[in-house]
Amino acid sequence: MKQYDVVIIGAGAAGMMCAIEAGKRGRKVLVLDHAKTAGEKIRISGGGRCNFTNINTKFDRFLSQNPRFAISALKRYTQHDFIKMVEHYKIAYHEKVLGQLFCDVSAKVIIDMLLTEMSNAGVELRLSTDVKSINKSDTYSIQLEHDTVEAQSLVVACGGKSIPKMGATGFGYQIAEQFDLPVTETRPALVPLTFADELLGRIKPLSGVSTKSSVTCNKVSFDEALLFTHRGLSGPSILQISSYWREGDEIIVDLARGINIAEQLKAMRQSSGKLSIGNALAKLITSKLAQMIVEHSGLTGNLADQNNAKLDQLGQSVNAWRIKPAGSEGYRTAEVTLGGVDTGALNAKTMEAKNTDGLYFIGEVVDMTGWLGGYNFQWAWSSGWVCGQVC
Known part of the structure; x- marks a missing residue:
């Protein structure tokens, strides 16, 4: 021996x-x-x-x-x-x-x-x-x-x-x-989060889109990039918040960190009211993301057609998108335990x-x-x- x-x-x-x-x-x-x-x-x-x-x-x-x-x-x-x-x-x-x-x-x-x-x-x-x-x-x-x-x-x-x-x-x-x-x-940590089929179907066209974001869960926030995937969300901000997230928890995502969407749209309404609401939002965030958010909001018509309440609601869907992930990618892709x-x-x-x-x-x-x-x-x-x- x-x-x-x-x-x-x-x-x-x-x-x-x-x-x-x-x-x-x-x-x-x-x-x-x-x-x-x-x-x-x-x-x-x-x-x-x-x-x-x-x-x-x-x-x-x-x-x-x-x-x-x-x-x-x-x-x-x-x-x-x-x-x-x-x-x-x-x-x-x-x-x-x-x-x-x-x-x-x-x-x-x-x-x-x-x-x-x-x-x-x-x-x-x-x-x-x-x-x-x-x-x-x-x-x-x-x-x-x-x-x-x-x-x-x-x-x-x-x-x-x-x-x-x-x-x-x-x-x-x-x-x-x-x-x-x-x-x-x-538990898996520093890991992508996944969505249930209903939400996944809505964001599927966004797979590969990245944006600056702020992600919050359980009073903890991270200001880093976010990436849409074919299964849910990834990117540094999501990997960070995954360590604080538990099943059933809601996460709040600001998809346009540093931009007050509602206020920007109200200002644009004065000078660019003839823009469609989708094209107006696409001037502030990536076009694919703008299209998904506007379609889900149900808003139609031009920017000039939207009152303050509607623009506030649209702004919330960008600056405070509230979602409940279904799970995570698990140990398969988790960077640490x-x-x-x-x-x-x-x-x-x-x-x-x-x-x-x-x-x-x-x-x-x-x-x-x-x-x-x-x-x-x-x-x-x-x-x-x-x-x-x-x-």
Whole structure:
């Protein structure tokens, strides 16, 4: 039986960062992953450019039963610390919007950087390797397909359930339950929302249309782009609000952020009253969207034919479109999993389980979910780093 100081299950962002730091301390580290390649979520993130962190990272951009749990890790290993590593490797990057940092080239450069750091730290990596069982006595015994390995410390970094086609499973939650750690409710997050057939039929012609928007649900709002799809709504504002939405909840969408539609139409009525109501609205928002809204409103005739009440009502249908999504695209397309291993069962400074010595949980498997835009990667780097200092 081969012995290690640390075995890490999961060769994603958090697992690799933890392995690097533990290896730097002289620990003998083994990283296991059932995937054929390391860092698969890194590879596909940001449209293949990897939105590797956000310069605005702070704990209030995270959802959890206790968002303050993230403060210690985020302060000890910050976004600026990870940026220094990126710059040390001369990886070119740029800020896209709202503090989001992306590679100028392929996300593979981030994976290569982490693999190089792991190699330099003497970390052993085994891919295409399934964990069959875990037992604990004085040490952890991890049964693999063809052999068994032993470790003083076991780090669970195998993520959540999102994007199962890449091999995502709930295995990390099973390990938590095996060792009597509570797991909060898990849900798809940062995910497109879907509509029932009646509403879907009305918006079907809008598939592919994007617009600036403000989306509100449960007193939380995001001002970012929205995209109509063949199944419902997507785009940054919808992905963001999906983390706060629950089945049965109404969302309020401003389809013309920054434009008071009713007031603009009233002003246009004075100078352009002969315009059809549809053409008038199309001067303020995209024509396909204008056509759908006017048809649903039942208004006909020219702009001059509409009184203030009708224009106010039309304005509301644009600036405060109220809808109840039927559901979401689910884990199939969700960028992350909301919920996870209860932070109350973990030490915020080390990520170690309070009830089991030498057992650690880091990254997405923990009940800590960031906003869209690099926050979840920063949580992976930070939680992995703090764990790597002690495991």
